[in-house]
Amino acid sequence: MFQRVRSGSVKWKVFAYFAAFTLVILVLLWLFQVFLLDFFYRTIKVNEIQSSAQDIAEHIEDPDIKARLEGIAQNNQICIIVADSLGNQIYSEDATPRCKIHWLSNWDLAVIFAGTVQRGGNYFEQFEDDTYNIEINGERYIKNTASPEAMIYARIVTLSSGQRLLVLLNSMISPVDSTVQTLRIQLTCVTVVMLILALILALFLSKKISKPIVGINEAAKGLAKGNYQVRFQAEGYQEIRELAETLNYAAHELAKVENLQRDLVANISHDLRTPLTMITGYSEVMRDIPGENTPENIQIIIDEATRLTTLVNDVLDLSKLQSGTLDLAPEKFNLTESIEEILQRYVKLTDYEITFHAQEEVIVNADELKISQVVYNLINNALTYTGPDKKVMVEQELCEGKVRILVKDTGEGIPADKLKDIWERYYKVDKAHKRAQMGTGLGLSIVKTILELHGGAYGVESTEGAGSTFWFELDIVNVLPLAEQEEDSQ
Template sequence: MKLREHFRRIGIKWRIFAYFAGFTAVILVLLWVFQVVFLNSFYKAIKTREIRTSAQTIAKNIDSDDLSAVVQNLSQRNQIGIIVSDQNGVTYYKEDSLPNSVISRLSLFNLAQVYAATEAQGGTYFERLPRSFSTETYQHRLEPPKIESIIYAQIVEKKDGTNLMVLLNSTISPIDSTVNTLRVQLICITVVMLILSLLLALFLSRKISTPIIKINAAAKILGTGQYDVTFDETGYREISELGQTLNYAAKELSKTEALRRDLIANISHDLRTPLTMITGYSEVMRDLPGENTPENVQIIIDEATRLTTLVNDVLDISKLQSGTQPLSREDFNLTESIRTILQRYSKLTDYNISFHADEDVTVNADELKISQVVYNLVNNAITYTGKDKVVEITQSVRDGRVKISVRDTGEGIPQDKLNDIWDRYYKVDKEHKRAQIGTGLGLSIVKSILDMHGGAYGVQSQEGSGSVFWFELDIL
């Protein structure tokens, strides 16, 4: 168990090295086994199959006019002796390309005996002779050869019904010297292969593991919150792509962290201001006679309302982005809903808010959430409009969709920041500007609600010319 745990803790470099080294060792062991241990067995099996295949070839051509050429070709190509005879030992074809062939010394009587033995064994006869084609079997004493012989016989029937025996003889030469030669060669090859394989394994393990080790080290730094770390994008394709992905993630995390700090600073300011106002006016009303007036009470109520709105907005955007606030779709008159919302701004007499619509349109959406979208866009326009305090809302219908545009006459938004203003943590101007209405989270709420509805939205702005925020919904 401890050994397995220790192996798991081995670095990727040495683990790859061990895999390559183990693979090389297996290859060398197999090479030794097949080239030395089983070489003799393989050699004998190949010679046996060779002689059987030759017999089958002759059997297929037994009625051919080219049988003599077939026998001659097989004998010369495979270095074997071949005799085709009948049951009486009469030879029809004989070809001997094998030096000191055993069957070439057989008499007519011996051939007849082999025919009988082959017939008795079902038509085929095979024997491996370690020393001689013995006189005890065939009553013909021969000098024991120094090499092992293979005798194979097969009875073949011709088309005219007569039977002939195909007798073949091959030899298995001693391969002890060959094995010894191979053993010496394998020792040299093994030493060279071990050195080369270890060097190759070390090189490949370093080549493969180095980028991963670098990325792992950089990831540990990233985990500590240091988002300015840079991941190595060199190496093979997968590691390069991983490095690019992690660099992008580090960049986004760094951006998110900066925006999070801005959000905390902005919300802290928004929370502290109404709390300070509430505390200050409450202390004045408590300590100073005659200050308990309806005007002071109204200031406390307004600041408490502003504080409640801020907290509700923070909760709303958290719910929207977490997906815990489902949509409650219904058909409603969007145009009339916007008119109703704008009537509530009538007390802001110092703002010129206008609404232009050629017709009433009906949509299928969550009326409460779409109302939040309109409120937040109007609040945003009021917050950032110019000194003329003009806010213009326009409704247009085209291709089955309604487009609501909210225009202000403020300073506008730089082009490089247009894609960032919808972010939950983003604020265009780092100098905090307290909104007359709203909390500074409105655009993020707008984005989340419209994403849930599948509606399009966007902004058009030029510095010094104000901004136009818009969204689209399908109409019924």
């Protein structure tokens, strides 16, 4: 049995890339060092002899022209002759043995002068045999020099006096066959060594690069199957470490969501079962037992049905808010007056002591219905968790163009390590709290979502054993003194 190598594997793709890169480098080495060596060599020599002729032409009348010619000849291994139209040599530099142009007579130089003039003042020729020839007036002039392969470049230079001179240069082209053969042997050895080293390096790097990725991939498969306890190893390169940390965070959040979903099932099951049981039980009593059809029993059924309605409405409201299908309808309204009306309803329905402190009437621009939901949920939360004194305090404060509403209770408080979790759906700090079991666990999440849609700040401050203070802020549109309000109402 053998394991088939996956074509999409990171390890083998990286290996293939390194191997391909090595092959490209070797092909380029062979191409430039062996096959194109003669071409590059000849091109460089041609450019060298032409640039030397240009240099001489530009400085032909300089006082130190003799020294310049010597330097050009020695540095570039070029033979130089400067002659007049009759072939008389003015300057001559011989830098290489068996130089073609130094075998030429004055007559030969005069012929070359004439031929160069006919060609427009420039003449270049490469000799691949031992014969020099130039065409003049339709006839070919031939001169056997018995020299190795060479290049000859001729140029006519006009002096300031009007005299024209011939600048004739000769550069030898050395055979590169032996050099190519030497390079071929060397490159063969280098190719073998580089291939071996490249394969080893490619295997090492592909394994090193792919190992953390493969590990993360395997761990991700476990995460996809619901194993939220899996941990991704943060090792290797920076991007891989950051990916591992991100996936660890995602696994942690998914585990938290799963726990919250379990709490949801437990809470919703309990919250649904209890009122349904009460409604069914009291209905059966009223049906089967004479005299039990009393207003008290009917009120119990109504209260339990109301609890069911509240639960369903909370779930629907939160779903709409978080899905973005519920649009806000902002308008200017009196926030202080709205809170007072809400508190008056609570005073009539509960035996809790609820106080409200405000020194001004505040006008805000927001969705009045949604903000009233925020106030309702914060007060319900305070009523659920407040202490035996049954006191809840609501305060209004103004600061730098914002109004802050604070809802305080006198309950047991919230541990510091749980403050960040209370805004999550279905989260309850104390599942053993008797009154807390009556809630759905959605109230604070609804508060958070509505305030975020309004762009308002919110938070909680709590001390264990001393109660909690929930607050939120909105931008102020206008402030009216209470006295002015009272005068307007009279």
